Each structure stands twice: as structure tokens, then as C-alpha cells.
Amino acid sequence: MALIVQKFGGTSVGDAERIRAVANHVARTRAGGNEVVVVVSAMGKFTDDLVHLAEDVSPSRTAREMDMLLTAGERISMALVSMALGAVGVESASFTGSQAGIITDTSHTRAKILEMRPDRIREALDDGLVPVVAGFQGVSTERDITTLGRGGSDVTAVALAAALKADVCEIYTDVAGVFSADPRVVSKARRLDKVSFDEMMEIAATGGRVLMLRSVEFARRHHVPLHVRSSFTWEPGTWIVEEDPTMEEAIVSAITDDTSEAKITVAGVPDRPGVAATLFRELANHGINVDMIVQNTSAHNVTDISFTVAKTELDAAIVACEKVQKDIGAATVTSDDNIGRVTIVGAGMKSSPGVTALMFETLYNNDINIEMISTSSIRISCVLRADRVADAVRHLHHAFGLDAE
Amino acid sequence: MALIVQKFGGTSVGDAERIRAVANHVARTRAGGNEVVVVVSAMGKFTDDLVHLAEDVSPSRTAREMDMLLTAGERISMALVSMALGAVGVESASFTGSQAGIITDTSHTRAKILEMRPDRIREALDDGLVPVVAGFQGVSTERDITTLGRGGSDVTAVALAAALKADVCEIYTDVAGVFSADPRVVSKARRLDKVSFDEMMEIAATGGRVLMLRSVEFARRHHVPLHVRSSFTWEPGTWIVEEDPTMEEAIVSAITDDTSEAKITVAGVPDRPGVAATLFRELANHGINVDMIVQNTSAHNVTDISFTVAKTELDAAIVACEKVQKDIGAATVTSDDNIGRVTIVGAGMKSSPGVTALMFETLYNNDINIEMISTSSIRISCVLRADRVADAVRHLHHAFGLDAE
Numbered sequence: 001m002a003l004i005v006q007k008f009g010g011t012s013v014g015d016a017e018r019i020r021a022v023a024n025h026v027a028r029t030r031a032g033g034n035e036v037v038v039v040v041s042a043m044g045k046f047t048d049d050l051v052h053l054a055e056d057v058s059p060s061r062t063a064r065e066m067d068m069l070l071t072a073g074e075r076i077s078m079a080l081v082s083m084a085l086g087a088v089g090v091e092s093a094s095f096t097g098s099q100a101g102i103i104t105d106t107s108h109t110r111a112k113i114l115e116m117r118p119d120r121i122r123e124a125l126d127d128g129l130v131p132v133v134a135g136f137q138g139v140s141t142e143r144d145i146t147t148l149g150r151g152g153s154d155v156t157a158v159a160l161a162a163a164l165k166a167d168v169c170e171i172y173t174d175v176a177g178v179f180s181a182d183p184r185v186v187s188k189a190r191r192l193d194k195v196s197f198d199e200m201m202e203i204a205a206t207g208g209r210v211l212m213l214r215s216v217e218f219a220r221r222h223h224v225p226l227h228v229r230s231s232f233t234w235e236p237g238t239w240i241v242e243e244d245p246t247m248e249e250a251i252v253s254a255i256t257d258d259t260s261e262a263k264i265t266v267a268g269v270p271d272r273p274g275v276a277a278t279l280f281r282e283l284a285n286h287g288i289n290v291d292m293i294v295q296n297t298s299a300h301n302v303t304d305i306s307f308t309v310a311k312t313e314l315d316a317a318i319v320a321c322e323k324v325q326k327d328i329g330a331a332t333v334t335s336d337d338n339i340g341r342v343t344i345v346g347a348g349m350k351s352s353p354g355v356t357a358l359m360f361e362t363l364y365n366n367d368i369n370i371e372m373i374s375t376s377s378i379r380i381s382c383v384l385r386a387d388r389v390a391d392a393v394r395h396l397h398h399a400f401g402l403d404a405e
Numbered sequence: 406m407a408l409i410v411q412k413f414g415g416t417s418v419g420d421a422e423r424i425r426a427v428a429n430h431v432a433r434t435r436a437g438g439n440e441v442v443v444v445v446s447a448m449g450k451f452t453d454d455l456v457h458l459a460e461d462v463s464p465s466r467t468a469r470e471m472d473m474l475l476t477a478g479e480r481i482s483m484a485l486v487s488m489a490l491g492a493v494g495v496e497s498a499s500f501t502g503s504q505a506g507i508i509t510d511t512s513h514t515r516a517k518i519l520e521m522r523p524d525r526i527r528e529a530l531d532d533g534l535v536p537v538v539a540g541f542q543g544v545s546t547e548r549d550i551t552t553l554g555r556g557g558s559d560v561t562a563v564a565l566a567a568a569l570k571a572d573v574c575e576i577y578t579d580v581a582g583v584f585s586a587d588p589r590v591v592s593k594a595r596r597l598d599k600v601s602f603d604e605m606m607e608i609a610a611t612g613g614r615v616l617m618l619r620s621v622e623f624a625r626r627h628h629v630p631l632h633v634r635s636s637f638t639w640e641p642g643t644w645i646v647e648e649d650p651t652m653e654e655a656i657v658s659a660i661t662d663d664t665s666e667a668k669i670t671v672a673g674v675p676d677r678p679g680v681a682a683t684l685f686r687e688l689a690n691h692g693i694n695v696d697m698i699v700q701n702t703s704a705h706n707v708t709d710i711s712f713t714v715a716k717t718e719l720d721a722a723i724v725a726c727e728k729v730q731k732d733i734g735a736a737t738v739t740s741d742d743n744i745g746r747v748t749i750v751g752a753g754m755k756s757s758p759g760v761t762a763l764m765f766e767t768l769y770n771n772d773i774n775i776e777m778i779s780t781s782s783i784r785i786s787c788v789l790r791a792d793r794v795a796d797a798v799r800h801l802h803h804a805f806g807l808d809a810e
Contacts, residue, residue, distance in 0.1 A: 016458060016462045019462050020462060020463075050481065053421060053481075053485060054484070054485060054488055056421035057485045057488050057489045057492070058488040058492035059492055060491055060492060061488045061491065062487070064498065064499075065484045065488050065498075065499060066484070066488075068480060068483065068484040068499050068501075069481055069484035069485065069488075072478075072481045075473060075480065076458075076474055076477045078473065079459070079470045079473040079474035080458060080462045080463075080474065082467070082470045083462050083466045083467070083470050083471075083474075084462045086463055086465055086466065086467055086470070087462070087463035087464055087465060093469065093470075094470055096473075096550075143504065143525075145501075
């Protein structure tokens, strides 16, 4: 008998029919002799509707009250899922994040889990019930309701799976799993049966939209196997597991793309220590997340520093750069929001010297210019013109032998 | 400086504009030098929408999950009201029933308050905040979320006012207060400035729709002055207060009407002890609330017992009666769902002998036949044909001098 945590996202509980389908699937899983803990998100666009209502009510909204408001969404879906389970003969009880013992810090709207005390969930399991837990929410050390930020329901599921020592955490969504590339870009993209945590983290960090980096990190740290799968077909999806040292790894598993970022170049900077520290401290002080950073030293004792930020943070980033431009002696601050990034990810890459060369050749052969390069041991990212990104993904997908038959 | 509990019903927080109006009113009350605790219901028809969704999801719904579901409604409105208060410069924090320390028994969907521990509400007041509390909900001794049943938000407000020793509990609604008769029936109905708890209980019990009997009882027991008023005009409404023995009371304060009940007659019952007990025990065992009961003894050692029940419970009541019909030796069980009740209420009635006579004469003079009569010291109710109820109310309103100039 396995203990399985099943997490259902917003589209998976989007209406009464979907909720009944979820209940049927949980019943099937139970009939297979497993214990099940269900974690749910808010229904479809319900959270968005609440946000609009809040904006209509007040121009300023405290984070504490936003959390109180938004947690109503999971409360509704968990009660409905529990009722639907009753209708198919599965005894269950729903629990808020607070009742499930998800203790967080006091950072409203982006709280971090400090401790898990899932005593009531364990009791419910011991009583033969299926506990249905609200995702995304917890209770702070100050006894206030908190939310875990974007992707928070996945984090709830993984944290519960870890605390309950579940055999697997299943993440149900509206796609069939993790693909070798975005199927909307590459028609021949294949669903991956299995990827390692390291690969999944690189995929999540560079444009894979199925899982947030944070929940993958959490799962890796707590050794929780993840299984990403569809709540529409209910077929097996992609397993995200520890690397198996006895297996030969695929050289390249997936090609990802991301056009949500813009590039800033701080040019003509005197090449002396402390310059980069000053610049990126200022950006951090503005709360701006910097992604890729590339610095080219030059022969003339001046250097250019380029980096990427989310397009939504571009204006703020430019302000921050201009604030320190004089201090660091930079000649110019320029930006470009017409870029995109293509990344190849593969755990086998580290032992395969020709990968980099094949990537650059493939882009060159298709007249695609590379503007920035950044690498890790299992990833190579290139920044390109935004309008060439889709082409680049398709050519690389083919070149690395990922196309489905 | 007074401490005022202000309760806002569903129509008072029905949309963003109404919520902003509520915030403005709370700000005005604070500017007048008062402390304020706000209690809110769910927005407009939101709770009804949730009930329909639940019915769509599952044919059977446990009471525990219904409570979990429905409490989402107040959570949304309290967060929105708190945000709206922020927008007009009033610092506030919202609290669930559980956070407000409303401890109930475990009777889901109709829980009773066992204890109030409003420590966090007191702390919030001491910190200069306006606490915004979810009406209708509490937490059970088993740590589950409960709801207080119909009119539950009023009960929350009164219980908080009692526990906090508030100076007044203001109940804001979509009417201007308590009227001498239903203004939809009697165009000359007047808003009452003041009624006693006893009168208000009779009004609530016999068809007055503004307050539920339960919250009036609670307020009387805990000596909480109530003030029912409009959240649309914000003008003073009706005070419900302890009887003032030094004041001369109005002989008749209000005429109420109720056409939601049906009559059952169990006829030809042998006139021996224990018959009524058997009949009404059986009805109680079926969970049926009986309202008026009239029994006529006859010269022939048989008697007829008539009583009224809610139309919604009529079928179940007939089943219960037929079950004991043989045991008690009744000849027939008949029902009539075409009846209505007219009631006159007045604390001064007990010392005014002519009231009964005037009521009956008025009905007789207008060709309205009386089918059942029931009285208390401050109330006389008559059952009539349903289609004569509105006429009866208008004639009585005029006869007892209640018509507005």
C-alpha cells in the first residue's frame, strides 16, 4: 500500500464536471489499495476574479488582507472536492492550511514554510479518510492567514508529501507531463517519461512552465519523487526523480525557451574591483531579480556588463542602473526588450564534449545570431533576437535527436 | 467614547460600491470618537451561488463540508471591507470566526455558541485598529469550522457586543428599521423609533423579517441594545431596548403577517390525557417545528387539535400525524395550506382590556373570518384565509391608530 499525495491545479477543478472527474480518479486510486491525500488549488480563474474585486474596492490593499481574501478560493474547491468524494463513496474531510499544520513565516503573499505539523492529516488517514487540503495557504507564527506565493499549491503538496513520507507526490495539470520542448513551438516535441531533479530545475528555471523552480527544489531537498500528469487523460506523465548513477543519461533531454525577459547593458565601465558588486547590490535593493549575467573584459580597461531581467521589472531596473551609473563610471545604460532565450538541458551533457559545438553550429547554420551565452554543467543558454527563438528551438530539437518519430 | 459593533448584511456589502460606502460610514463613526468592531455577512447572493455549485458537484453533502464551503463567503467580504477601510485611512484587520474566538458546539450548519474568547479582537481595538469579523461562523470544540445557521451573522454581532460589553450593536440592512407593518402591504406603515425586546421577539416570531428571533433573544439575555438601521440612507433606525417601566407604552406597536405556514387539523380525537403528548412527540421526533396550537374541547368527549407548521414541512408533518392517527384514535387528519396569520403586538396591551375586542370587531366589520386564535400577554394572532391577510393588516393598522399622517 502506497501513500500518494495528489495535487490538482486550477484547471483540474475548474468546474463541477472537472471536480467530479477528480473525485472519480481519487476513488480509483483508493480502490488500487493506496492511501491518498488531496491538495487543491482555487477553481480556474476564481483567484483572478477576487483580485479584480479587491482592486475595485480599494486602491491600496495590505498583504495580510489579500491573503485573507485569496485563501477563500481553495476553501471553496476543497469543500466541493470533499463533497464530490462523498458522492462516489469515498469518506473524506477537508482541511485549511492552518488545520493541516502548515506553519509559515509572517511574509504575507509570499510566505515560507517554517514547520509542518500535519497531525490532523495523519489522524484523518488513520481513520480511513481522504484528507483534502487547501493548497497555497498556511498560518503564520503570528496566527495570521498567509499564502505561499506563485506555485504555492505545488509547494503545499510537496511539503505534505515530505512530512507524511509519501511514496510520491502527483501533480495533476492540464498538460500530459514535461516535454522535450514546448509542444506549441515544436510539433514533434515528446513527453519525457523521466527527468532528474537537476534537469527539472534547469527546465523550470529557463522557461518550462509545468512546475515552478521552488517546488522542484523543495522536492529534491526532501527526496520526494514527483509525477507530473494530466487530469484530463489521467495517463501516466513525467516522473521527476533522483539521478540514477547506474543509468546512462540522455545527453540532451529538453529544449526550453523564454521570451519574458529583457536585456540591460551597462557599457564602458572601468575594469576595477567592486563595480559589479555596487551595480547588483543596487538592483537587489530595488527587489529586482537578475537572471543571466555576462561580463566581457576588454583590452582597454573598460568592460560591458549585460544581464537579463523580467520585462515587467525592466523600467525599475533601468532606474536602479542609472542611479549608480555615475558612481561606477559607466558610459551608457541601454536596454533591449526584443530578446529571447533558448536553453538546452541534459544531465548527460557534462560528459559529452561536443554538445556546445553542436548547439552553436546548429544556430549558425540557420543564420541565428547569438548575443549572450551562459552555461551550467547541465545547461547551455543563448540569448537571441526574440523573433528567432521558435526557429532555434525547432532546429535544436531536431539536431539533438529529440523529434518524435 | 462608545464601543459600537456594526453588522453589515449581504445587501450592505453586495458590490464594490456598497463596500466602499460601508467603509466611509465606519470612518465617520470613528471620527465621531467611537471604537468600532465590524461584523460582515457574505456578499449578496454569493452564498446561494456556492450552494448551487455544491448541488452540482454532489447529490449528498456532509454538513461539515457545507460549513467549510459557505464560510468562504464572509472571508471574502471581510477582507474586502478591511481593504476599503484602508483606502479611507482607517487601519483595520480582518478575523475569521475562529480567530475572533467564537467557540461553538459541533452541530454543523446550525451550531450554537458555547463560549466567546475575543482576545484578538480586544488586542486589535487596543492597538487602535477596527477589527472586521466574519459573521455566521465559528470553530467547534473539535477544531472544525462551523456555521451558526440562518440569521447567524446577527448572532455573531450580538455575541461579540455582549462579550466586549459594547454600548450598542448596530444591525445595518436594506430597510430603514422595524415598521408598524410590512410597508409592501401597508403604504402608511411607520418606522418605529423604539420597541422593547419583548415586542421585538413577538414581531420576529410572527412574520417580521428584519431580525431573527434568535438574535433578539440573545441580545435580551445579554442586555445588548440593538439598533436596526439602513446601510443605504445611513439614517437612525429602530432601537430595540429593555422596557422602560417609567414610560407609558404604545398599546399596539406593530401588525405583522405571515403566509408561510399551513394548518393541520387532527379531528375526532377521544378527549383523554396523553393524546396531545403522543401527537406532538411524534412531530418532534420528525424534527418538525410546530407554531400555533389550538385545541377545542367538545361536549361529546371528542376534540379537534389544529396547529400550524411551515409549508415546507407540511408533507412530513402529515406523515407524522398519520403514523399516530390510529394510536390516538383520531378520525381524520386534514390540512390546509391556504391560510395566513395576522398578529398585533404591543407591550401596552396587557393593561388595555379593549384590544382583543377591537381586533375582532375590525375583522368582523370587514367580512374577514377568523379560523384560529392564539394569544400571549403582548400579542394576539388570528389565522385567516391567505387572500384576506393583506386586507386585515391594513384595516387593523388603521383601527389601532398606526397609520402615518
